Amino acid sequence: MIEPIVSFHDVHKSFGDVKVLKGIDLDIRPAEKVAIIGPSGSGKTTIIRMLMTLEEPTSGDIIVNGTNLWKMEKKGKLVRANEKHLRAVRGDIGMVFQHFNLFPHMTILENCMTAPLHVKKEGKEAVKQRSLEMLERVGLSDKVDQYPSQLSGGQKQRVAMARALVMRPKIMLFDEVTSALDPELVAEVLQVIRDIAKNDDMAMILVTHEMDFALDIADKVLFLDEGVIAEQGTAREVIEHSNNERLQEFLHRFRA
Amino acid sequence: MVHINAIIEIFPDLAKGLTITITVLIGAAFFGYLFAFIAGLCRMSSNVFLRKFTGFYVEIFRGTSLIVQLFWLYYAIPMLFGIELGSNWWAGVIAIALNYGAYMSEIVRGSILAVANGQSEAATALNMSRFQRMRLVIFPQAIRMMLPEFGNYSIQMLKATSLVSLIGMEDILYHGNIIRSTNLSQAPTVYLLVLLFYFILALPLIFLTRKMEAFSKKGVASG
Numbered sequence: 359m360i361e362p363i364v365s366f367h368d369v370h371k372s373f374g375d376v377k378v379l380k381g382i383d384l385d386i387r388p389a390e391k392v393a394i395i396g397p398s399g400s401g402k403t404t405i406i407r408m409l410m411t412l413e414e415p416t417s418g419d420i421i422v423n424g425t426n427l428w429k430m431e432k433k434g435k436l437v438r439a440n441e442k443h444l445r446a447v448r449g450d451i452g453m454v455f456q457h458f459n460l461f462p463h464m465t466i467l468e469n470c471m472t473a474p475l476h477v478k479k480e481g482k483e484a485v486k487q488r489s490l491e492m493l494e495r496v497g498l499s500d501k502v503d504q505y506p507s508q509l510s511g512g513q514k515q516r517v518a519m520a521r522a523l524v525m526r527p528k529i530m531l532f533d534e535v536t537s538a539l540d541p542e543l544v545a546e547v548l549q550v551i552r553d554i555a556k557n558d559d560m561a562m563i564l565v566t567h568e569m570d571f572a573l574d575i576a577d578k579v580l581f582l583d584e585g586v587i588a589e590q591g592t593a594r595e596v597i598e599h600s601n602n603e604r605l606q607e608f609l610h611r612f613r614a
Numbered sequence: 615m616v617h618i619n620a621i622i623e624i625f626p627d628l629a630k631g632l633t634i635t636i637t638v639l640i641g642a643a644f645f646g647y648l649f650a651f652i653a654g655l656c657r658m659s660s661n662v663f664l665r666k667f668t669g670f671y672v673e674i675f676r677g678t679s680l681i682v683q684l685f686w687l688y689y690a691i692p693m694l695f696g697i698e699l700g701s702n703w704w705a706g707v708i709a710i711a712l713n714y715g716a717y718m719s720e721i722v723r724g725s726i727l728a729v730a731n732g733q734s735e736a737a738t739a740l741n742m743s744r745f746q747r748m749r750l751v752i753f754p755q756a757i758r759m760m761l762p763e764f765g766n767y768s769i770q771m772l773k774a775t776s777l778v779s780l781i782g783m784e785d786i787l788y789h790g791n792i793i794r795s796t797n798l799s800q801a802p803t804v805y806l807l808v809l810l811f812y813f814i815l816a817l818p819l820i821f822l823t824r825k826m827e828a829f830s831k832k833g834v835a836s837g
Contacts (some may be wrong), residue, residue, distance in 0.1 A: 412735050449741050459736035461756045473740035
């Protein structure tokens with residue numbers, strides 16, 4: 359059995375009095391494509407935000423590459439991770455956001471080049487080369503010198519993917535990346551994700567409402583409901599053979 | 615009445631005050647921006663003492679009159695505490711800088727807070743350190759919001775420099791007052807010229823502010 363690249367062990371998360379996640383256990387193996395589906399407010403996004411260190415779990419452990427993400431050892435005791443520890447562990451993780459979050463003061467090319475240059479301290483020529491390759495891959499070679507405000511939503515999201523890919527993550531997180539797009543722009547973004555899923559061997563976690571798409575590319579589908587993983591399995595198992603009523607109801611609403 | 619001859623006579627006398635007005639402005643602007651950044655960043659610090667202390671400074675200096683602050687620095691503090699700022703130039707510069715620094719610190723703080731949270735999150739997702747997030751992502755966007763405001767405050771600082779004539783500095787207004795007191799009938803000509811001097815000095819600042827506004831519009835629209 360291959361060791362998981364990401365594991366959640368009994369992870370809980372509350373915002374104030376609101377318990378969003380009530381015990382998540384989860385293993386993701388290298389190169390595995392996982393789709394998280396479920397009703398709004400079920401905590402899907404919170405799962406990947408904790409993995410990206412944007413949100414701290416209330417309790418439980420998240421293990422990335424064998425290292426505890428949110429806790430570190432200090433004088434033989436486990437204590438809350440500091441910034442340095444978080445940076446060391448999250449280096450293999452990349453994320454694409456619902457609202458793109460491109461850097462508006464940088465050109466498309468600069469958006470892609472900044473992190474490899476400053477975070478990984480790579481050489482400028484190599485970074486530029488790789489950024490241009492990635493931008494070509496997402497079909498935006500002709501936009502490299504433009505600013506994000508000059509792009510459509512779909513184009514922005516493709517830049518965001520190129521920007522994440524240039525960092526060569528082993529785990530890519532997609533947070534409802536098509537939810538903020540006009541309907542006619544969704545397909546071009548999904549096409550890029552499909553391409554990444556097929557040709558790259560990184561693990562992917564997709565939080566999505568694009569049900570057919572998720573079921574198409576995912577090795578594993580998780581149905582999150584009321585803060586727990588209510589159902590999981592291959593797409594076929596989850597869609598066709600689950601007896602979970604809430605899941606059937608949820609799918610039915612999407613199929614209607 | 616305003617006479618051409620009088621203008622020709624008065625003009626060179628007023629021009630003697632230019633050096634003081636301009637050097638006080640440059641000094642006050644330099645330290646003003648410096649205080650603004652220090653105070654603005656301190657007010658966002660996680661250190662409670664630092665936050666409260668700078669909050670206290672900002673409210674005191676925003677809430678009291680600049681002239682009184684100037685007199686405190688020049689007359690009262692040296693007597694009370696034996697702290698000499700060196701000269702009336704320094705007293706003027708530091709008073710204006712502290713006062714406008716307090717106002718502008720709010721602009722620094724507000725601009726940094728106004729950069730969308732998603733920007734910091736995207737930078738975190740690219741594994742930037744806290745310092746890199748600030749330097750590469752937040753600050754360049756915040757500064758675009760600050761610049762036009764800084765331009766406006768620079769013009770206000772120029773006008774505020776005229777207060778240093780009250781602590782015996784020989785700036786444009788000081789020379790104007792001298793001329794008027796020796797030749798009362800020239801008052802309209804003198805003060806018209808004084809206004810003109812300040813306006814001409816303000817022109818490059820107005821122009822610069824416009825430039826900065828145009829620069830700011832580029833590249834801050836939501837990404």
